[in-house]
Amino acid sequence: MNFRLKIWRQPNAKSSGKLVDYEAKDISPNTSFLEMLDIVNEDLLARGEEPIAFDSDCREGICGTCALTINGEAHGPDHPGAVCEVYMRKFRDGETIIVEPFRVRSFPVVKDLVVDRSALDRIVQAGGFISARAGSAPEANSIPIPKPDVDLAMEAAACIGCGACAAACPNASAMLFTAAKVSHLALLPQGNPERTSRVLKMVHAMDAEGFGNCTNTYECEAVCPAEISASFIAKLNREYARASLRASVRE
């Protein structure tokens, strides 16, 4: 298969970028999208040009490193899945493909298609954990947890931290990401002691990082590679309301 590519090139955060035309020729339909970019890079290298910078690591949809927008869609056309799981058989022969980084104010471009998503780490650092010192844990079976609760917690916990939700959102909101972590931990009895402070701190951290507000467009859910349901956003809102009430009663 052959493709015409328009790829975002930007030397670093400070300089401006632009779309540059490339071609990918004789690509097998069983090549993954990132392997197609590898091939383009080999060509560039052979011609003495600088290869296109893009991020990936596991290349199997679990680490959350890869992050590309293809023809305006975060992670490309094959949902649910990360862009490293997109195969060229999903494109038409001869198609023009536009490749850009995730565009979110809080994710500055590092180079070409690579962005800095450390804002997501800082949201977790604000409170996205259960304080459990090694050595203090009670016997694992001492607190039975109903299977439906743990299954739901697992659905939320499956988030791979890629940031596509924010990239797809017209407001660049990281609500789905934050909601997933808040819900995962709030659904488990172990998460209960810090339930109130956690949601308040995480939501404040999210705002402080400059992410936008959620206006329920659900673009996030549509691109999420981990199929995190937007209903967790409703859960986050309930958790936040409950926590605000408790905090104000305590004051």
Add this chain to the structure above:
Amino acid sequence: MIGTLDPKIPSGALAGKWNSHKDHARLVSPNNRRKFEIIIVGSGLAGGSAAATLGELGYRAKCFCYQDSPRRAHSIAAQGGINAAKNYQNDGDSVYRLFSDTIKGGDFRSREANVYRLAEVSANIIDQCVAQGVPFAREYGGLLANRSFGGAQVSRTFYARGQTGQQLLLGCYQALCRQIAAGTVQMFPQTEMLDLVVVDGHAKGIITRNLVSGKIDKYAADAVVLATGGYGNVFYLSTNARGCNVTATYRAYKKGALFANPCFTQIHPTCIPHSGEYQSKLTLMSESLRNDGRVWVPKRKEDCGKSPNQIPDNERDYYLERKYPSYGNLSPRDISSRAAKEVCDEGRGVGPGGRGVYLDFADAIKRLGEQTIRERYGNLFEIYEKITGDNAYKVPMRIYPAVHYTMGGLWVDYNLMSNVPGLHVIGEANFADHGANRLGASALMQGLADGYFILPYTLPNYLASQMGKRPSIDHSQFKKAESDIRAKIDNLLKINGKLSLDSIHRELGGLLWEKCGMSRNATGLREALAKIPEVRENFWHNVRVPGDGEDFNQALERAGRVADFLEFAELMCTDALARNESCGAHFRQEHQTPEGEALRDDENFATVFAWEFQGNGQIAPPKLHREPLHFETVHLTQRSYK
């Protein structure tokens, strides 16, 4: 210089060693802990759990990883599960049984004392993870569920759908985040360790490169912990992430740390077969699939091209069930992998290039219903369909072995300390617990055991004698290491040839897969040893590394890693040649039983091979040190899975 290798195993009865060791190990008092700086390289299960735990104890920790977030370490990709001797199923499991299964599974090439300790602390790991909010699978009554996994006759594996590694790592990452917020751990993402600094014989720091800015930095510490994972990517294609490397451990080796059993590589039997030259990695299908899938190939070569559903049952060869009736499809990894290679070598493989065997769920679907299979393995079937375009509920999966895990690693003693005082090595990066073959679901267990429950006891034992001995980064050894690293980077950028990194790495990988892969022989290994230096020469003369060092430069990152693989490959082959026996995953064709199983030579090789780097910058044949292994509790027997 290194005398005899002393593993420092505590005396006393096996079951009491760890407790008595903890009772007598030296401690660091709480108000002194903040005076110690610990460098932890790696944020996977091993490094992440160690950094979080040491931070919580009050030490000042610095944690490094090459990814943009510690949550992306390759532990995230583990699917199947984690073992623990909880005996929740009442099916006869115990610490002893997990211990003896691990020793036998490792084909008697690991240390009894270490393995016993691992089995002992395994139960604490599950408690710890549940307390952190890891959503392990549960039964309807709300208690934890288990499954049996690769080669075990009891159900001791805990799991979180097909994403166990992800959930364990996120638990660990969250604990780490808590310490980062508390200021006890400083996190350095996108920072690659390029050298170890040894001062007066002790490991006291590292040299790093910031992968975003290109800046080279020096960090001093009271102790250095390497938790940098496995080196399976030396084969180019493996189930590892693109960035997995041998750089940290190899450079420590060049600074005097011994590298143990480098040739012990696990080839995983259930991966999606290779489909073409452009392929950048291989994808694992969790072997939990073997609980319900049946492995077969056509009995007759002529049938290989037919659609599998057209081949009647009596014309299929369920070769694992036939050869190993008591374990069948659950036979250990090395045995299953070799058996797959054999049937393909006979010309009975299926799929492109004849390099594949079927893993068939038709019987399980008939017995349990498609819904149950979907619940158990739904996400794996989806991954399979994405990659191959096939629906495995309707046609059998095709699988083939791939490089997956490296049992070899830096040599460590019972305290997880290498022969270089102060240098501790944990997780997949060390060699310790899995012998010549790792059992399924035991790597996650080992990484967390090391980080949460072992290193926090053994590290203070070293630190207690090190108060006030941390050098400044202006020490001459730091300066020298830094200038060496700068020179190495300049050399890479200067080559300016025409070849791509991938082409050379692929060549190296192909060579190793052929000569030092699933089965090896002396002639092939000698050929590889003659050829590797040529490939390396070619690299240093003809590769092209574009850009410069003062910038985000992914090609330069990769070039450094490939350069190390090109040296390390030689060490692997040297080790494989010297180990003139078969054991576990190391199958020397010259040494097999009449049934074609690995034939050990306990008299000469019940010993760890630990290699010392020789030569001044140049590569000279390494020097071999031995650590004899003693089997006092589990008796040396020929493994039999018949």
